[in-house]
Amino acid sequence: MPDILHRIGVTSSPDAVYTALTTIDGLASWWTEDTAGDSEVGGVIRFRFLPGGFDMKVLEAKPAERVVWEVVDGPEEWIGTQVRFELEQEGDFTVVLFRHQGWREPVEFMYHCSTKWATFLMSLKKVLETGEGDPAPRDVRISNWH
Amino acid sequence: MPDILHRIGVTSSPDAVYTALTTIDGLASWWTEDTAGDSEVGGVIRFRFLPGGFDMKVLEAKPAERVVWEVVDGPEEWIGTQVRFELEQEGDFTVVLFRHQGWREPVEFMYHCSTKWATFLMSLKKVLETGEGDPAPRDVRISNWH
Numbered sequence: 001m002p003d004i005l006h007r008i009g010v011t012s013s014p015d016a017v018y019t020a021l022t023t024i025d026g027l028a029s030w031w032t033e034d035t036a037g038d039s040e041v042g043g044v045i046r047f048r049f050l051p052g053g054f055d056m057k058v059l060e061a062k063p064a065e066r067v068v069w070e071v072v073d074g075p076e077e078w079i080g081t082q083v084r085f086e087l088e089q090e091g092d093f094t095v096v097l098f099r100h101q102g103w104r105e106p107v108e109f110m111y112h113c114s115t116k117w118a119t120f121l122m123s124l125k126k127v128l129e130t131g132e133g134d135p136a137p138r139d140v141r142i143s144n145w146h
Numbered sequence: 147m148p149d150i151l152h153r154i155g156v157t158s159s160p161d162a163v164y165t166a167l168t169t170i171d172g173l174a175s176w177w178t179e180d181t182a183g184d185s186e187v188g189g190v191i192r193f194r195f196l197p198g199g200f201d202m203k204v205l206e207a208k209p210a211e212r213v214v215w216e217v218v219d220g221p222e223e224w225i226g227t228q229v230r231f232e233l234e235q236e237g238d239f240t241v242v243l244f245r246h247q248g249w250r251e252p253v254e255f256m257y258h259c260s261t262k263w264a265t266f267l268m269s270l271k272k273v274l275e276t277g278e279g280d281p282a283p284r285d286v287r288i289s290n291w292h
Binding site for chain 2: 002003005006007008009010090091092093095097098099106108110111112114115118119121122125140142143144145
């Protein structure tokens, strides 16, 4: 099954990156302002965008190391897939290895989501380094699919 | 074998996108300023960056539709892989479906290249829409690996 892979490095501590991935305020600062729910392990986080959204069940949350979500509601292609963030400190950087795995087919929507994830991960980097991210609805527009 | 997938939409004609993908000046405007070689089918284009570069053999170039390269020199993980750009007009947009295929393993360098390709494709979009791209050496920095 094809996966979406990304790697960014943030000049910030693993703890700060982890907080941006595991708190509602942190997630709202880089992915979508309309974020709500329970970000503890076993909880479900609801991410909403103008055209719809995603419900993520938190499967793993290991401080400063790893966050794993399972998509429990959202676009049909996403349901059952997993989103993983692995953190590692390298000098002044916290490296984030991102993997959105379990896509059944490399449909055109997967191509779109791959590029869109890249811009949201750059938003994560930006909010941690500058204090201001680009979460939806003021996210980076990449195409006619937004 | 895992692939890197991306999709952008450029508010520009398929012909203009095709030109940016098949001429030395066009390629230099969004990927790396240090681009040289023969961009005709069967030719080899040399893309150079500060730490190294890639030599791409042009396998296919179908105007306003498709460009396919094979990596004939560069980092070991890239050699033998193929880079494909498929163009399609959708309303005011030219959609670019990008695929860098044939990676043998999803190594950490592949994660990095996926995010880096996203930023270069956004540079392609930007140069066509605004007249100014972000090619190397003034490309978008994504991590400690640059």
